[in-house]
Amino acid sequence: EADIYQTPRYLVIGTGKKITLECSQTMGHDKMYWYQQDPGMELHLIHYSYGVNSTEKGDLSSESTVSRIRTEHFPLTLESARPSHTSQYLCASSETGLAGGPTDTQYFGPGTRLTVL
């Protein structure tokens, strides 16, 4: 069982507010990811990190930013929330070579459901 945590689980906030979604993992995984998931749609990668001080944007354009100062921690920040940011945000982590293959097997947190009014 994966040990990856996200807080808060649910967040309702007004337009223009700054928010930070927290993600922590206790497995020592080097790679971490943020996905956005809307009902009936694919998971879309918005940010990823290969390790401390490494961050990259994913396939889906996002106005959010991330940081990776510690291995276990990968927070996502929205400077000014808008209703278009309403979605489920999923954090994941992986260790290269897990399960015997070079592709990373990703383990997901429970998600943060964000609603921006």
Place this chain on the structure above:
Amino acid sequence: QKEVEQDPGPLSVPEGAIVSLNCTYSNSAFQYFMWYRQYSRKGPELLMYTYSSGNKEDGRFTAQVDKSSKYISLFIRDSQPSDSATYLCAMGEGIGGYALNFGKGTSLLVTP
């Protein structure tokens, strides 16, 4: 054309039925194939992991990959109400690749 296609369902079956879930893909570079199960309001959890073509069995679950047809399947035997969830297929290229490509997920309901 999306790289991964998955019928969203919903799929409703009686308890004890054999369930077949499928995905097709277009990128012949995909080598690693995964199935995730996602319960309502939870994150996806890894169910099965398969490399290249072939079958893999784990309890009531069997994953099949046919790379020649670009088609993967997940079979659930003796389905239980607790199997009711959304099942997402995911696949990746492997070496040097960071991204998994996900299907939209198939919603499964197993009725008692």
